[in-house]
Amino acid sequence: MPKVLISDSLSEAAVQIFRDRGVDVDFQPTLGKEPEKLKAIIADYDGLAVRSATKATAEIIAAADRLKVIGRAGIGVDNIDIAAASARGIVVMNTPFGNSITTAEHAIAMMFAVARQIPAANASTQAGKWEKARFLGSEITGKTLGLIGCGNIGSVVAARAIGLRMKVIAYDPFLSVDRARELGVEKIEEVDALLARADFVSLHLPKTEKSVNILSAERIAKMKPGARLINCARGGLVDEAAVAAALKSGALAGAGFDVFSVEPATSNPLFGCPNFVATPHLGAATREAQENVALQVAEQMAEYLMHGAISNAINAPSVTAEEAPILKPWIGLCEAVGGFAGQVTENAIKEIEIEYVGEVGELNLRPLTAALVAALLTPLVGEGSVNMVSAPLVARERGVKISETRKDAQGAYGSYVRLIVTTEAQTRSIAGTVFSDGKPRIVQIKGIGLESEPSKHMLYTTNSDTPGYIGALGQKLGALDVNIATFALGRADKGGEAIALIGVDEPIGPEMLAEIVALPQVIQAKALKF
Known part of the structure; x- marks a missing residue:
């Protein structure tokens, strides 16, 4: 019987799912806060179920002799060393869509709280004061909401804001014009242009090398006078000291943060600033969301441990045991081709066309296409935000059309995969094949032939x-x-x-x-x- 350790606070219903599926469970919801104790016992388990408190570091993973799977109840996997897990053959799973609505609702709630100064007004009133003149608020109706990031969560915020009769504009380099039109938002090409127009600015993007400090001190100075800033996405996206200075000077009328550059945030330059509302990373903290992600991760981990089925994996393809030896080298090629295209693409993707030429076209193409699309989108939406299972859905949500074509063998290579990416600016292609040594080779870029092993x-x-x-x-x-x-x-x-x-x-x-x-x-x- 496989054995799973739950080292964070998860729903009791998740514990029961494991047991019902025949998996032994050790439920220690506070263990994640004690890394040395976790390291001392992790070798006894086949699975580790976590939320955000547990840090599955390389050191802990190195001690996990039996571990086969780590399941994250939620989307963010920055508390898991994916490279270390992959090196040891440990599957890392997450639940990318279980808390999107909850997080979006929290952003809307923070916007209301900041607009009407509700926390400060509450504290004042309960202190026996009656300061109506002090807490003059601002209506949301008719105001412009600027979204920095308009993916899964951002699109939900957009829908709620439009329902509140707000004008919604969005900056997202990978939001297509068609998708923006479908959402009812106006696409903005530059962050600075959005900041100059928005009465409220809300961040909804992952923390990547490109997005760290995306709202720098220079950009905060360019915000519309009297604007309000909401961050329920990730800490580190904003220069917090610059926001504090803008609040104190009155350049910004308010700000609401659920996330901070250092957490737990026991001190921060923003604390005590005028009309600053803070919550302790509560974006996903509703009963419904916690139940959803807990049940989902328990189902996924149990299916893998008992039957070998892989779903919502960050670092592993969803293939059967019989298909794996045949598909493995071609999945590696698709990941290389997609990863290359994703890293060099700078505009919103409108269409993806994949040509499977020769023998590869006779294989099960679903995992190949999923691997390629996931690798293509990962540099664009952030690691952990997309995987082989969610890639087609994420692509559809962003208005990206995907097509597959099977062709007979042709050209210098008997079997190869060609990816054609159409953006709002251009169409480019990249092709690759698998040599007899089982290793991938990139053999063509933009119609120009070459031969390179990634x-x-x-x-x-x-x-x-x-x-x-x-x-x-x-x-x-x-x-x-x-x-x-x-x-x-x-x-x-x-x-x-x-x-x-x-x-x-x-x-x-x-x-x-x-x-x-x-x-x-x-x-x-x-x-x-x-």
Whole structure:
């Protein structure tokens, strides 16, 4: 009988689901706050069910000799070392849609609380004061709500706000015009343009390298005078000290935060500021949401432990035991092709077309397409926000059309996969195949042939086909102390546009990339990670 440890507070109904499915359960809801005790006993369990308090670090995972699955009741998996789990063959699952409505409702509630100064008015009234003149509020009706991020949760907020007769504008680089029209929101191309117009600004995006401090001090200074700011997404998206200064100066009329850069937030520059409303990360804290995610994660983990079924996995494909050996190398290829396209795409995706050519077209394409779309969307929506199960739904929610085509063998490679991505700006393609060694190769980008095996760190450049480029790039990488592992080249025509895909031993940071882009031959450069 498999054994699961629940180290966070989960619904008792989830415990019963495990037992009903034949899984032994050890329910210790406070253990997650004691990492040393967790590390000492984790080797006795096949599954670990957590929420946000438990930190499944690399050290704890290294001690988990029997562990097969970690289930996160909720969407965020930043408390789980996914790389460490993957290296040990541990499946990481989450429940990406169980608390979307609850989180959206909390953002709306915070907006009302800030607009009418409800917490301060409540404290004043219960203290025996009657300060009607002090708490002059602001109507929400007719105001403009600016959403930074309009995915699963943001779209629910938009619908609620439109019902309140608000004008909704949204900044989301990957929100298509068609999807925006369907939601009834106006798409804004730049954050600064949104900030200049919005009476209320609400954040609904994951915390990624690109979104950290997206509301910097400079941007906060550009907000509409008297605006109000809501953050129920993730801590670290906002310069909290800058918001505090704006509240004290009166530049901002109010702010409501459910999340903070450091949690638990026992102190913060925002605490005590005028018309600042704070809650202790309650976005998903309703009975309904907690019940939903707890039951869902228990069902998923039990199905995996008892029957091998994988669903909502962050780091594993949903395939049967019989299909796995055949599909595994092609899934790896699809992840590489999709991951490449997702990292180089800068505009909203309208359509994805996948061509399966030759023998690969005879396989079960569902896990291949799911793996490709998940890898494509992950750089765009944030790690943990999409997986192989949810990828088609996330794509549909964003108005992305997906089509598959099976074709007979043709061209130089007997069997290959080609991805064609259409954005609002252009159409680009990338193709790859699996060689006899079972390893994926990228064999074509934008119609230009080359041959490259994906590696952990890579550099992709588009450059003018002029003499001296290879030497200049190599010299620049050498000066940056970056070692070249592989180097693949291709060009359309002599003297025209060329591409290079270089495997490197070290990650290329933003400052390094800026120096590479500054080379006179370089048209575009991207640092990639696989």
